[in-house]
Structure formats: structure tokens, C-alpha cells
Amino acid sequence: MSRKRKQQHKQQRRRRTSSATGEISNAATTGSLSGVAVAEKGLSAGPKEFWTKVAFIPGLLLITLVLYLGSKPGGSTPIDLYNRGPVILVMAAFLLLVIGIGWSLTHRPFLQQQRIWPFVALAGTVGFGSYPFPYPTSYAERTGSVVFDLPVQGEWLVRWGGERWRENAYRLFPDRCRAVVLEALPTESKDAGDKVSSTPTTEGLADSPSYGRKVFAPADAMIVAALGELPDRDSRAGFQRGRELGNYIVLEVAAGEFLFLSNLAPGSLLAVPGDRVTRGQELARVGNSAHSPVDRDPHLCMHLQDTPVPGRGEGIPMRFDSYSTDRAGGALGLLRGGVNEEGQKVGERIRPLPGSGAE
Numbered sequence: 001m002s003r004k005r006k007q008q009h010k011q012q013r014r015r016r017t018s019s020a021t022g023e024i025s026n027a028a029t030t031g032s033l034s035g036v037a038v039a040e041k042g043l044s045a046g047p048k049e050f051w052t053k054v055a056f057i058p059g060l061l062l063i064t065l066v067l068y069l070g071s072k073p074g075g076s077t078p079i080d081l082y083n084r085g086p087v088i089l090v091m092a093a094f095l096l097l098v099i100g101i102g103w104s105l106t107h108r109p110f111l112q113q114q115r116i117w118p119f120v121a122l123a124g125t126v127g128f129g130s131y132p133f134p135y136p137t138s139y140a141e142r143t144g145s146v147v148f149d150l151p152v153q154g155e156w157l158v159r160w161g162g163e164r165w166r167e168n169a170y171r172l173f174p175d176r177c178r179a180v181v182l183e184a185l186p187t188e189s190k191d192a193g194d195k196v197s198s199t200p201t202t203e204g205l206a207d208s209p210s211y212g213r214k215v216f217a218p219a220d221a222m223i224v225a226a227l228g229e230l231p232d233r234d235s236r237a238g239f240q241r242g243r244e245l246g247n248y249i250v251l252e253v254a255a256g257e258f259l260f261l262s263n264l265a266p267g268s269l270l271a272v273p274g275d276r277v278t279r280g281q282e283l284a285r286v287g288n289s290a291h292s293p294v295d296r297d298p299h300l301c302m303h304l305q306d307t308p309v310p311g312r313g314e315g316i317p318m319r320f321d322s323y324s325t326d327r328a329g330g331a332l333g334l335l336r337g338g339v340n341e342e343g344q345k346v347g348e349r350i351r352p353l354p355g356s357g358a359e
Contacts, residue, residue, distance in 0.1 A: 048114065049107075051100045055118030058093040059125040062086065066133075074138030074314060079174045086129045093125035134171035135315075137178065143317040144304050146253045147333065148218035149279060150323050150352040151261060152286075152300060156182045158337035158347035159299060163317070167338035167347075169294045170303075175260075177315035179303035180335050181295060184209040184286075185349065205232055205288055211298040213286045215261055217277040218320075221251035224258065224308045228269035232288040233296075245301075246289030250308050251277070257316060258308045262301045263290035280356075322356035325349065 065085045069078055100118060104110045140163070150156075159181040160168045170176040186209045205211045228247045248262035249269060265287030271277055288298040295301075305313030320333040326349045337347030 049103060051096055051103060052114055052118040055096055055100065056121050058089045058096070058129075059121050062089045062125055062129050065089070069136050072136050072138040072140065076312065079135075079312070079314065082135055082174060090126055090129035093122045093129065097122040097126065132172050134165070135174040135177045137174070137314045137316070139178075139306070139314060139316040143319045143334075144254065144257050146219050146257065147319045147321045148253075148259075149216075149356045150320060150350065151216050151218040151283075151302065152182060152184075152213060153216075153352065154213075155185050155349060155351045157185055157345060157349055158335045159183045159295065159345065161335040161337040161347065164338070166340070167336055173315075175305045175311055175313045175315055176301070176303045178317045179301055179315065180318060181337065182210075182300045182302075182350075183297070184213055205298060208288075208298040210286050210300065211288060212265065213300075214282055215264065215284045215286060215300060217251065217279055217281045217283055218259070218302075219251070219253050220278050221253045221259065221276075223249060223271045223273050223275045223277060224252045225250035226269055226271065226273055228264065228284070229266055230289045231266055233291055241291075243289070243291040244293075245310055246291065247284075247287060248310070249283055252308065253304075256306050257304055258306070258313070259304050259318075260302060260310070262303075263287060263292070263299055265289070322353045323350050324353055325351075 062085075065081060069082055072078075097119070100115065100122065104112075104115055160170055161180040162168050163171070163178065165171065168177075168179065170179040170181075173179075226249045227245075230243065230247050233243075233246070245260065245262040247264040247266060247269065248260055249264065249271065251259045251261070253259050261283065263286065265285040266289060268285035268287065269283070271281075271283050277283065286298055286300045290301065292301070302318075304316040304318050306316060307313035317334065320335055323333075335348065335350065337345075340346050
């Protein structure tokens with residue numbers, strides 16, 4: 001009898017051991033599956049988060065804006081959109097990106113399937129929208145209706161001019177996207193007639209080969225606006241918004257075409273609004289009154305646009321005639337300037353021909 005009881009006790013212990021082992025195995029299996037489920041849940045798409053619902057809007061609006069500007073519709077609306085649109089959309093995308101990062105950090109796991117593409121879209125919008133692209137003027141395929149003489153005497157360097165990136169640093173400004181900037185060459189000495197009677201308002205400007213040089217009317221025109229009392233800018237001073245042109249004269253050279261001659265010396269203007277001027281008539285002197293974000297030294301800037309209001313028009317390419325150059329100036333007489341990869345000035349050297357308006 002005792003032997004039988006011993007066998008029964010052994011069988012009961014075996015059953016308990018087998019049951020415990022099964023429970024442990026089931027628990028391990030359940031825990032493993034739970035871990036997999038948690039991992040899958042982390043990468044799976046959960047309920048839509050508020051910031052992901054609007055993350056694509058700034059990018060879509062930016063693409064729409066670029067396509068609209070690329071169609072070159074002309075007028076004031078594209079100018080306003082070009083100046084303000086990318087900035088507003090980039091700021092909106094950056095704000096949403098910050099909100100998305102903050103939300104993801106407080107609602108783990110950070111990397112979820114529904115968040116990946118919104119992050120990519122917002123980062124792409126910030127990067128693409130921050131890249132400067134030139135203003136696509138509606139006049140890109142044609143030039144102004146007037147062929148201009150050079151407004152200066154002697155030999156000059158075309159500092160900026162043309163439509164390519166390295167040729168013209170003003171391509172980012174709608175009104176001056178086809179501007180031409182001239183600098184007198186150091187080899188060109190000033191005679192008594194090329195010196196400003198008054199002392200330059202900023203020390204050192206008188207030594208510049210450009211400062212004080214005469215500026216002439218490059219075509220018959222009507223003076224429609226002028227500003228001549230702003231002081232010269234110190235070359236070491238920072239940029240001051242609202243004085244990008246400095247002192248200037250605006251000439252109406254044809255219907256809907258207005259030529260700006262800017263960065264003129266204070267007190268040097270010889271014409272006032274309402275005056276009619278003829279080609280080759282002296283108008284002012286070169287100064288350094290403009291607060292240009294591109295050029296700090298004395299120079300003459302000229303650009304043609306479709307309104308007489310500074311900063312509120314589209315740039316129009318200009319044609320020139322009656323000048324010599326050290327290279328081909330192009331079939332339409334377009335002046336070309338710019339820099340090379342090392343930042344050296346590589347613009348063409350020009351001089352008005354004898355018998356032209358300025359000579």
C-alpha cells in the first residue's frame with residue numbers, strides 16, 4: 001500500500017511540474033507577442049494628429065506660387081507675391097515643423113508612420129522656399145522701345161548687367177532685375193569738369209574714380225520724378241531699408257517705360273520734374289547715396305521699369321548703341337557684367353563713341 005501511495009505522489013508532482021512549465025511558456029509567448037504588438041503599434045498609423053493634417057498646405061501653396069510667377073503674368077500682384085509669399089510660407093512651414101517636433105517628443109514613439117511624410121514636406125518647404133530665385137519679369141522676351149546712349153563719358157566697367165546669375169546681382173529685385181551698374185575705371189583720370197564743386201559728404205569718396213563723374217541723359221525724355229538731397233553713404237555703413245536707390249532721376253522715355261538713374265551725388269541734380277531733356281544733356285553727378293545691399297562704393301545704377309514709382313514696377317531689358325567694348329556686346333546691345341567663380345569682376349569695358357550723346 002505504501003508503494004502505491006508513493007507512485008501516486010510522484011505522478012501528482014509530475015503533473016504540477018508540467019503545468020507550471022506550460023504556464024511559464026505561455027507567459028513568455030504572450031510577452032513576446034505583446035512586444036511585437038507594441039513595436040508594430042509604434043510604427044503603425046494611429047489617429048490623425050492636428051499638425052499632420054495641414055503640413056502639406058505650405059508646400060502646395062509654394063509650388064502654386066512658383067508656377068504662377070513662372071507664367072510671367074505681369075502687373076503689381078506678382079511683385080507683391082514674389083516679395084512676401086515665400087517668406088510667409090517658409091515661416092508657416094517652420095512653425096508647423098517646430099510644433100510637429102514638440103508634439104512628437106511628448107507623444108512617443110517619436111517616429112510614427114503618419115509623421116514621416118509631413119516632416120519631409122515641411123522640411124522641404126523650408127529649404128526650397130529659402131532658396132532665392134530671380135524675379136521672372138514679363139518683359140524677359142523683349143527689350144525697351146528706346147535704344148540708349150551711354151550716360152557717361154570715358155571708359156567704364158560694367159559691374160552688373162545681363163540676365164544670368166553671375167552677371168547681375170540685382171536679379172532678385174523685380175524693378176531692377178535688368179539693371180546696369182557702371183564703375184569708372186581707375187585709369188580714367190578726372191579733369192576739372194568731372195569734379196563735384198562741393199566737398200563729398202563722406203570722407204574718402206573723392207578718391208573714387210566714379211565719384212563726381214558727370215551723368216548725361218541717354219535719350220530724349222521728360223523728367224517725372226527726382227530726389228537729390230540724401231547724403232552720401234559711408235562705405236563702411238550698414239544697409240538702410242528705404243534708401244536702396246539713394247538720389248535719383250526718373251525719365252519717361254516712352255509710354256509705360258521709365259528710366260531710373262540712381263546713386264547720384266547730393267545737390268548735383270540739374271533737372272527737376274516737368275523738365276524736358278535731350279539726349280546728351282548733363283543731368284547730375286555720380287555719388288554714393290544709395291544703400292544698396294549689393295554695392296557699397298560709388299557707381300552709377302540705371303534701370304528701366306514700367307512704372308515711375310520706385311520699387312513698384314517690373315524691370316525691362318535695355319538696349320544700348322554708339323559705344324565700343326572690349327568684347328561682343330550682344331546682338332541687341334545688352335551690357336554684361338558680373339563676377340567669375342573667384343569673385344573677380346569680369347564685366348565688359350565700354351566707352352561711348354565720338355559723336356554720341358555723351359561725347
